[in-house]
Amino acid sequence: MALGAFFSRLKQGLARSTEKLASGITAVFTRRKLDDAALEELEDLLIAADLGTAVARSIIASFRRTRFGKEVTDDEIKQALAHEIATILAPVARPLVIERALKPHVVLVVGVNGTGKTTTIGKLAQSYGEQGLRAMLVAGDTFRAAAVEQLQVWGQRTGAPVIAGQAEGDAAGLAFDGLARAKAEGMDLLLVDTAGRLHNKAALMEELRKIIRVLRKQDPTAPHSVLLVLDATTGQNAVQQVRVFKEMVDVTGLVVTKLDGSARGGIVVALAEEFAIPVHAVGVGEQAGDLRPFDPAEFARGLMGI
Amino acid sequence: MFEGLTGKLSGVFDKLRQRGALNETDVTEALREVRLALLDADVALDVVRDFIAKVRERAVGQEVLASVSPGQQVVKIVHDVLIEALGGAGAVPVNLAAAAPVPILMVGLQGSGKTTTAGKLGMRLAKRDRKKVLLASLDTQRPAAQLQLQQLAERAGVTSLPIIMGQTPLQIAERAMDTARREVFDVVILDTAGRLSIDMALMSEVAAIRRATSPAETLLVIDAMTGQDAVNTAKAFNDAVGVTGIVMTRMDGDARGGAALSMRAITGAPIKLVGTGEKLDALEEFHPERVAGRILGMGDVVGLVERAAETIDEAEAEKLARKMAKGTFDLDDYASQLRQISKMGSISSILGMLPGAEKIKAQIGDKNLDTKVLKRQAAIISSMTPKERKLPDIIKASRKKRIAAGSGTTVQEINKLLKQFEDMSTMMKRMNKLGQKGLMRQGLSALMPQGRRPF
Ligand SMILES: Nc1nc2c(ncn2[C@@H]2O[C@H](COP(=O)(O)OP(=O)(O)OP(=O)(O)O)[C@@H](O)[C@H]2O)c(=O)[nH]1
Ligand SMILES: Nc1nc2c(ncn2[C@@H]2O[C@H](COP(=O)(O)OP(=O)(O)OP(=O)(O)O)[C@@H](O)[C@H]2O)c(=O)[nH]1
Ligand SMILES: [Mg+2]
Ligand SMILES: [Mg+2]
Numbered sequence: 001m002a003l004g005a006f007f008s009r010l011k012q013g014l015a016r017s018t019e020k021l022a023s024g025i026t027a028v029f030t031r032r033k034l035d036d037a038a039l040e041e042l043e044d045l046l047i048a049a050d051l052g053t054a055v056a057r058s059i060i061a062s063f064r065r066t067r068f069g070k071e072v073t074d075d076e077i078k079q080a081l082a083h084e085i086a087t088i089l090a091p092v093a094r095p096l097v098i099e100r101a102l103k104p105h106v107v108l109v110v111g112v113n114g115t116g117k118t119t120t121i122g123k124l125a126q127s128y129g130e131q132g133l134r135a136m137l138v139a140g141d142t143f144r145a146a147a148v149e150q151l152q153v154w155g156q157r158t159g160a161p162v163i164a165g166q167a168e169g170d171a172a173g174l175a176f177d178g179l180a181r182a183k184a185e186g187m188d189l190l191l192v193d194t195a196g197r198l199h200n201k202a203a204l205m206e207e208l209r210k211i212i213r214v215l216r217k218q219d220p221t222a223p224h225s226v227l228l229v230l231d232a233t234t235g236q237n238a239v240q241q242v243r244v245f246k247e248m249v250d251v252t253g254l255v256v257t258k259l260d261g262s263a264r265g266g267i268v269v270a271l272a273e274e275f276a277i278p279v280h281a282v283g284v285g286e287q288a289g290d291l292r293p294f295d296p297a298e299f300a301r302g303l304m305g306i
Numbered sequence: 307m308f309e310g311l312t313g314k315l316s317g318v319f320d321k322l323r324q325r326g327a328l329n330e331t332d333v334t335e336a337l338r339e340v341r342l343a344l345l346d347a348d349v350a351l352d353v354v355r356d357f358i359a360k361v362r363e364r365a366v367g368q369e370v371l372a373s374v375s376p377g378q379q380v381v382k383i384v385h386d387v388l389i390e391a392l393g394g395a396g397a398v399p400v401n402l403a404a405a406a407p408v409p410i411l412m413v414g415l416q417g418s419g420k421t422t423t424a425g426k427l428g429m430r431l432a433k434r435d436r437k438k439v440l441l442a443s444l445d446t447q448r449p450a451a452q453l454q455l456q457q458l459a460e461r462a463g464v465t466s467l468p469i470i471m472g473q474t475p476l477q478i479a480e481r482a483m484d485t486a487r488r489e490v491f492d493v494v495i496l497d498t499a500g501r502l503s504i505d506m507a508l509m510s511e512v513a514a515i516r517r518a519t520s521p522a523e524t525l526l527v528i529d530a531m532t533g534q535d536a537v538n539t540a541k542a543f544n545d546a547v548g549v550t551g552i553v554m555t556r557m558d559g560d561a562r563g564g565a566a567l568s569m570r571a572i573t574g575a576p577i578k579l580v581g582t583g584e585k586l587d588a589l590e591e592f593h594p595e596r597v598a599g600r601i602l603g604m605g606d607v608v609g610l611v612e613r614a615a616e617t618i619d620e621a622e623a624e625k626l627a628r629k630m631a632k633g634t635f636d637l638d639d640y641a642s643q644l645r646q647i648s649k650m651g652s653i654s655s656i657l658g659m660l661p662g663a664e665k666i667k668a669q670i671g672d673k674n675l676d677t678k679v680l681k682r683q684a685a686i687i688s689s690m691t692p693k694e695r696k697l698p699d700i701i702k703a704s705r706k707k708r709i710a711a712g713s714g715t716t717v718q719e720i721n722k723l724l725k726q727f728e729d730m731s732t733m734m735k736r737m738n739k740l741g742q743k744g745l746m747r748q749g750l751s752a753l754m755p756q757g758r759r760p761f
Contacts, residue, residue, distance in 0.1 A: 048351045050533040053342050113556065113584065114417030114529070144584070145425075145461070146454035153449035196584075198559040233415060235348035235533025237561035258416060261502040262542075263535035286416070286447065 034067050034077075042077070049303060050266035052236055055273060059084055075306075082300040088269055089296035094278040096124075096225060096253060098133055104182040104190040106215060106222040108175075110208060110249060111229035112241055113196030116257035116283055118147065120229050121191045122154030123283065123291035129158055133188040138178035139164040140171040140211065141195040151193050157288055160191075171195070171207065172214040179218050192223070199244035208249050225252045227280065232258045232265035242271055256294070257283030264303055328379060333365045336380045347562035347601045350537040353571045361387050388598040391567055397591035398576040400427070400551065404522040407440070407486035407494045411519065413512055413543055414527035416500030419555035419581055421451065423527050424497040425458030426581065426589040432464045437492040442467035442482035444475035444515065445499035455497050462586050465491070475499070479515045496521070503542030516547045525578070527553045528569060536565040540572035549573045555581035557597075558588070564601050637695040640727050641687040682715055683723050689713035698724055 032038055039060050046056035062084065098105045107124070109117045118141070125135040137160050141147035148164045155162035163178040175192050182190040194211065197204035215222040228251040230238055245251045256265055259282045268279060279294040337358050344354045365383050389395070402408050410427070412420040424441055431437040441459045443466075445451035452469045459466035467482050479496055486494045496519065501508035516524060526549040528539065543549055552569050557580040566577055577592040687695065689712035694701050701709070701724065706717045 044351055047345055048534050050535070053345050112531070112559070114419060116417060144454075145421075145457035146450040149450035149453050150448070198556065200560045201558075231417065231529075231531075233529070233533060233535045233539075234531045235561070235565070236346055237348070237531040237559065240560060241531075258502075261415065261535070262504050262538040263533070267533065 032072065034063075034070050034072050039064055039068075042081075046081075046266070049264040050235055052239075052267065052270045055270045058273075059088075078304045078306050082297075082304040082306060084300075085269055085303060086297045086300035089272050089279070089294075089300060092272045092276060092279050093294050093296045094253070094280065095293050096227070096280040098128060098189055099224060100133070100188055102188075102221075102224060104136065104179070104187040105224045106179060106182075106190045106192065106219065107225045107227060108192045108194065108208075108211065108215075108223040108249070109227045109229060110194050110245060110251070111196060112198050112231075115196065115229045115231040115234075116255075117141075117196065117229045118150050118154065118193050119286065120227075120255050120257060120281075120283060120291065121151065121193050122158060122288055124191055124281075125154065125158040125160040125189075126288040127291055128189055129160065134186070135160045135189040135191055136178065136182045136185070136187045137162045138175055138190065138192040140175055140193045142167060142169045142171050142174065143195040147193070147195065154288075161185075172211045175211050176214045176218060179215055179222065183218075199241050199248075205244070205248045212249060226250055227253055227255055229255050229257060230268075230271075231263075232256050232268075232282075233261065233263035234267060236267065236270075238267040239270060239274060242275055242277065246275065246277065251277065253278040253280040255279075255281045255283065255291075260284040260290070265299075266303065268299070328365060328368055330366050333362060333380065337362060337365075340380075340384055343603055344564060344567075344601065347564035347603065348531075348533050348536070348568075349564035349601065350534050350568035350571075352537065353568045356571065357387065357391060357567070360391075385598055385602065388567070388601065389594045392570055392594035392597060393576050393592070394594060397593065398551070398578050399591075400431075400525075400578055401522050402431075402435075402437075402493065407483065407491045409483065409519045409521040410493060410495045411512075411516060411521040411524045411547070412495065412497050412527055413524060413547060413549075414500060415502065415529075415539055416448075418500065418527045418529050419553075420500065420527045421445070421455050421458065421497050422584065423525075423553050423555060423579070423581055423589070424455060424495045425462050426586050427579070428459060428464045428493075428495050429462035429586050430589055431493050432462065438490070439464040440467060440482060440486050440489075440491040440494045441465070441497065442478060442494060443469075443497045444478045444482075445497060446473070446475055446478075447499040451499065458586065475511060476515055476518060479519050483519055503538045509542065509546040513546045521550075523550050524548060525551045525553050526569070526573070526575070527555060528565060530554045530556045530563045530565060530580075531559060531561040532565040534568075536568040537572055540569050544573045544575075549575045551575055551578040553577075553579045553581065554592070557590075558582040562601050562603065563597055566597055567601060637687050637690065637698055637727060641684055641695075682713070682719065685713040686710075686715055686720055686723055698727060 042063070043056045043060045046059060047053055051059070059081070063080070067080070096107070109121055111117050121137060125137060128135055135158070137151055137155055139148040139151045139162055141151070142165060148167070152162050152164065154160075163174065163181055165174040165177070171194065178190055178192065181187075192211070194208060195204075197208070199205065212223060212226075226249050228242065228245050230241065234241070242251065242254070254268075254271070254277060256268055256279060259265055265282075271277065272279070281291050282294050282299070284290045284292060340361065341354055341358055344357065345351065349357070361380075361384055364387065365380055368379065368383070400410070412424050414420050421443070424443075428439045428441050432439045441455055441462075441464055443452040443455035445455075456466045456469060467478070467485060470478075470481070473481065475498065482494050482496060485491075496515070498512055498515065499508070501512065503509075524547050526540070526543050528536065532539070540549070552566075552573065552575055554563065554566055554569075554577060557563065569575075570577055580590050580592050582588045582590055686709060689709045690701070694705065694709075701720070703717075706720045709715075709720055710717050
């Protein structure tokens with residue numbers, strides 16, 4: 001997809017998703033004095049976008065310091081808020097850079113169930129393929145029904161070879177084989193899919209650690225990236241998800257999916273504040289081309305509907 | 307951010323207790339905390355507003371019973387109103403009261419758990435209700451979606467509609483109903499592709515499917531981790547297809563599940579089922595009481611016990627139980643129990659499930675301390691001689707100093723550990739009569755901080 005079309009697509013998605021938030025702000029702040037009641041309503045609007053009570057409160061507190069009692073217009077307040085949020089997000093907006101020298105750069109993709117891991121792998125294979133990198137996929141979800149076949153379809157769509165084993169087989173062993181194959185074939189990138197797992201299931205988290213241990217037998221520096229795929233509709237539990245996955249498998253970056261829907265993904269702001277963990281990309285649809293870099297200014301403006 | 311109501315309210319309640327009366331000001335102050343707790347549990351803002359108004363109405367002016375504190379009374383009211391809002395006591399069964407074949411339509415956002423739930427429900431209706439069930443996937447969008455349902459049907463031991471590529475969802479739905487009539491199925495479960503609430507084209511597609519099949523149940527499947535967007539999803543699906551029941555998936559996670567309240571408030575439809583795992587038998591009835599406590603951060607003790615049972619290494623547990631029965635439980639066994647606990651996962655998420663633990667969590671403050679404590683205790687024990695581990699009574703001042711030096715800890719920490727071990731052994735002796743199951747549970751909870759003992 002051309003870059004322009006890409007942009008407008010994301011913008012559409014974000015704009016839609018925040019129309020309500022924006023109209024709420026408009027209603028509240030058109031030529032109005034920024035007093036306690038106004039600030040409280042503004043705080044509510046941020047909460048309704050999933051920023052969480054604590055983050056909403058702190059953003060509003062800094063607004064209070066600089067703007068209390070001022071007459072503000074609707075547009076001013078939106079711009080200022082977007083700016084505030086973009087400032088929080090700017091340090092975490094970092095693309096996933098593939099080290100070409102590694103051959104392969106191993107990317108382990110993890111997350112709770114149904115967030116979009118497998119789809120994101122398809123999108124990554126597509127986007128790095130377009131940059132001339134050769135990607136291989138490992139169907140490490142040996143648990144869920146038809147997970148292997150799902151990834152195989154993505155392999156066909158993107159022209160990336162897929163390493164698959166037996167159903168209910170050992171994901172770690174498969175990842176090991178995948179790495180050997182990728183090395184032998186001079187691949188630039190090895191994308192390892194894993195079964196969705198809830199962070200509070202210790203045995204399943206231990207399985208992920210095992211994949212890492214086994215990969216390291218072959219390449220002590222692998223995996224070079226551990227991507228946590230996060231669903232934008234997720235509420236406050238995302239904080240706990242990131243905390244535990246980070247603790248257990250050293251997550252190096254996030255991909256936020258389903259931002260083409262009505263969910264605003266405001267929890268990303270809370271995550272940036274608490275963990276300062278990079279956000280590499282956002283998912284804006286179900287097709288191979290629907291992945292794009294995380295742009296904090298655009299995200300924040302989208303959040304404010306401007 | 308994850309502090310629960312219990313912890314947050316204690317300050318307010320202390321004040322209330324001193325004053326001893328439920329007036330407007332007290333209630334307002336308490337409700338501010340209730341509001342935050344609900345928002346942190348992901349209940350949608352508008353729903354929180356209505357809820358708070360309802361509680362206020364009921365609370366202000368209410369006479370305080372002599373036997374309870376005003377604070378306790380507020381909690382009780384909040385809890386009661388919450389259970390009512392979640393649908394009141396008792397589960398609402400899936401409606402099958404229609405002419406066979408009875409269609410059940412599964413709808414929801416992408417990845418919410420529709421296909422898995424269709425498989426679970428199929429198995430449940432076949433096994434428990436002895437129904438002849440046909441599963442049909444109308445998902446022509448997601449790669450291998452139809453195959454996924456087919457494989458689930460095989461695992462569940464029910465029939466699935468043969469896959470014919472190139473048919474539209476509506477055509478598949480009609481073929482499913484025809485097949486079911488011809489082959490005399492009792493129930494047809496129609497799984498649909500995930501769709502966004504703002505995707506008008508796909509929303510009208512599912513509306514057309516509904517019109518064509520007139521399902522007895524249109525089940526909206528939603529992830530328990532959903533945030534504020536639950537409102538949009540509930541509205542959009544309810545407007546398009548008229549939701550008759552809600553299924554909350556991933557209740558086996560540690561999300562507080564406030565979306566349940568939002569969903570119920572917006573659609574008016576009962577929450578009928580909850581998904582509690584990835585396996586096909588992980589489908590349960592919805593219990594408002596359990597979820598109410600969870601939303602309020604008052605702990606889900608049942609969930610904790612179940613999780614403990616799931617994670618504990620059974621062989622190990624039996625070995626421990628035998629030792630306890632013989633009265634030979636020693637520090638080696640204690641260390642082994644520490645390992646069992648670490649296996650249950652992050653202590654902070656376990657803490658969240660315990661009533662009253664929120665306050666302790668706040669006290670601990672340092673997020674890493676909890677797991678550290680376990681590791682330090684294990685280090686202490688490994689610095690002891692085998693004899694000391696068998697007979698902890700012999701550990702006096704000089705031994706304590708040596709162990710502290712060896713494990714890089716302090717004598718106080720060793721005292722604390724010995725005290726904890728002693729408490730535990732005492733209790734175990736008492737628990738002996740209860741048998742192995744009771745023993746293991748109590749053994750575990752003895753290690754959990756209980757108010758007076760924040761690790
Ligand atoms: N609208 C939209 N849908 C998405 C996006 N990313 C993934 N999806 C959809 O979300 C659903 C789940 O995606 P998967 O890639 O299967 O998710 P997963 O994390 O691999 O799931 P498990 O392996 O079952 O844990 C599918 O229907 C995808 O098409 C996105 O950015 N936007
Ligand atoms: N832990 C847990 N996982 C669940 C539960 N229900 C479903 N899942 C998992 O969630 C993921 C997505 O489930 P699906 O049934 O594919 O979701 P879906 O709604 O059909 O997804 P789409 O068709 O892509 O929209 C899978 O990994 C399931 O195993 C549950 O109750 N608990
Ligand atoms: Mg997957
Ligand atoms: Mg599905």
